[in-house]
Amino acid sequence: MSRLVVVSNRIADPRKSAAGGLAVAVGQALETTGGLWFGWSGKIREDGTPGEGELHTSQAGKVQLATVDLCREDYDSYYLNHSNGVLWPVFHYRLDLADFSTNDLSGYRRVNKLFAHKLKALLKPDDIIWVHDYHLIPLAAELRAMGCQQRMGFFLHIPLPPPLIMAAIPQHDWLMRSLFAYDLVGFQSQADVTHFRHYAETELKGSYGPDDIVEASGAQVRAKAFPIGIDVDEFQTLAKGKDALEMYDQMQKTYGQRKLLVGVERLDYSKGLRHRLYAFRQLLESYPENRGATTLVQIASPSRESVEAYDLLRQRLESLTGSINGDFGELDWTPVRYIHRSVARKRLPGLYRSGSVGLVTPLRDGMNLVAKEYVVAQNEKDPGVLVLSRFAGAAEQLDEALQVNPYDTAQMAETIQRALQMGLPERLERHSALMQRMKAQDVHWWSQTYLADLNASR
Ligand code: ADQ
Numbered sequence: 019m020s021r022l023v024v025v026s027n028r029i030a031d032p033r034k035s036a037a038g039g040l041a042v043a044v045g046q047a048l049e050t051t052g053g054l055w056f057g058w059s060g061k062i063r064e065d066g067t068p069g070e071g072e073l074h075t076s077q078a079g080k081v082q083l084a085t086v087d088l089c090r091e092d093y094d095s096y097y098l099n100h101s102n103g104v105l106w107p108v109f110h111y112r113l114d115l116a117d118f119s120t121n122d123l124s125g126y127r128r129v130n131k132l133f134a135h136k137l138k139a140l141l142k143p144d145d146i147i148w149v150h151d152y153h154l155i156p157l158a159a160e161l162r163a164m165g166c167q168q169r170m171g172f173f174l175h176i177p178l179p180p181p182l183i184m185a186a187i188p189q190h191d192w193l194m195r196s197l198f199a200y201d202l203v204g205f206q207s208q209a210d211v212t213h214f215r216h217y218a219e220t221e222l223k224g225s226y227g228p229d230d231i232v233e234a235s236g237a238q239v240r241a242k243a244f245p246i247g248i249d250v251d252e253f254q255t256l257a258k259g260k261d262a263l264e265m266y267d268q269m270q271k272t273y274g275q276r277k278l279l280v281g282v283e284r285l286d287y288s289k290g291l292r293h294r295l296y297a298f299r300q301l302l303e304s305y306p307e308n309r310g311a312t313t314l315v316q317i318a319s320p321s322r323e324s325v326e327a328y329d330l331l332r333q334r335l336e337s338l339t340g341s342i343n344g345d346f347g348e349l350d351w352t353p354v355r356y357i358h359r360s361v362a363r364k365r366l367p368g369l370y371r372s373g374s375v376g377l378v379t380p381l382r383d384g385m386n387l388v389a390k391e392y393v394v395a396q397n398e399k400d401p402g403v404l405v406l407s408r409f410a411g412a413a414e415q416l417d418e419a420l421q422v423n424p425y426d427t428a429q430m431a432e433t434i435q436r437a438l439q440m441g442l443p444e445r446l447e448r449h450s451a452l453m454q455r456m457k458a459q460d461v462h463w464w465s466q467t468y469l470a471d472l473n474a475s476r
Pocket of ligand 1: 042043175176246282283284317318319359360361362363366383384385386387388389391
């Protein structure tokens with residue numbers, strides 16, 4: 019049987035729990051099959067040379083881990099400036115937040131070449147290689163240029179925007195053409211696949227046909243949606259664990275009879291946190307019965323703090339939270355509890371379960387695993403209601419959530435009110451339909467379907 023080789027920017031010991039959608043999902047896929055996980059070590063060498071880095075290998079159960087250090091210049095240009103300063107905002111439709119001034123494409127290319135060079139030395143002829151996410155789009159093209167013939171697949175965890183937005187990225191055509199070096203390109207949603215096909219048609223003068231084949235400049239690739247899921251069994255087991263139960267009890271004690279709205283994410287501008295706070299303020303204004311009776315608990319863990327846009331967002335959120343609490347708060351009621359920290363994974367289900375409403379309202383999101391975790395953590399006899407942005411990839415699958423447009427503050431406030439008021443029969447019906455889909459398309463289904471397709475892709 020072929021060995022599975024996974025490549026992603028950050029890697030983690032699959033036996034330990036990790037925060038971050040990609041690490042959790044990929045770790046679970048690799049733990050099942052065994053194989054090699056290759057990526058950046060997380061170490062920055064201040065005195066290193068651009069395009070060079072030491073390789074480290076270790077064994078974690080069935081999985082071999084291989085990592086490369088980056089020098090400061092490579093880290094800044096590849097990771098901070100190009101991946102997170104240009105690709106992340108543009109792929110999330112935020113041209114206003116992209117910083118094109120650094121022009122660090124050469125650093126991005128250099129690190130992809132470095133990874134390809136180091137990885138090639140570890141490869142066996144019949145390996146199957148699965149590359150993840152926007153940091154590593156050109157990796158297969160670099161490997162092919164070095165003569166690698168293995169089967170290679172790519173999965174994009176974030177959304178793919180329409181062609182005219184992509185076109186803002188310097189040398190976007192080079193970037194998108196490099197996807198054709200893979201045998202299979204996977205996206206989170208059908209909308210992303212459509213954007214890829216349109217890009218090939220309009221920008222590369224290509225075409226698409228049967229069997230998910232997209233063609234451009236004489237090259238072909240298969241492009242399909244594989245919506246990522248969570249490990250439902252694992253999360254249900256966590257929900258029954260001591261830590262989750264403790265967390266739930268603690269929330270009950272602290273908030274008494276008040277209804278809770280719960281939001282959990284990395285502090286990122288794609289997650290729509292400001293818009294959520296606007297809607298909560300509107301809820302308190304339009305439906306005053308919620309004053310003193312409803313609390314928003316918002317956990318936003320620190321993320322990419324050395325990227326300027328994230329620092330600004332943090333300041334704005336703190337000031338918005340302060341103004342809502344100042345305008346509406348009482349001596350015995352704080353409307354918004356905003357916590358700028360992460361919560362241990364074992365405790366998370368208890369937090370989700372304490373929320374009568376789960377607020378997952380990104381402005382744009384590849385999938386959004388928090389939405390799925392919230393549903394799975396609920397008490398199936400008395401479940402909470404998921405309020406979900408129509409701009410999360412998960413919206414294509416999760417029809418039974420209450421879907422909102424996060425830009426429409428009044429509509430979001432009205433929908434939150436509807437969720438707070440929803441009777442048990444409707445909550446049960448929606449929850450059971452969501453659970454069925456979640457179980458059928460969990461993380462194991464995701465990786466198995468993807469890998470079976472990749473195996474069949476030549
Ligand atoms: P993320 O942007 O990281 O992932 P998401 O899919 O919600 O977003 O995954 C976040 C994961 O981290 C979840 O498992 C969640 O429990 C955990 N997490 C988030 N905030 C936390 C906090 N404050 N404390 C503790 N744990 C926290 C990217 C894409 C998504 C895509 C995933 C997987 O942006 O669209 O769904 O990859 O493909």
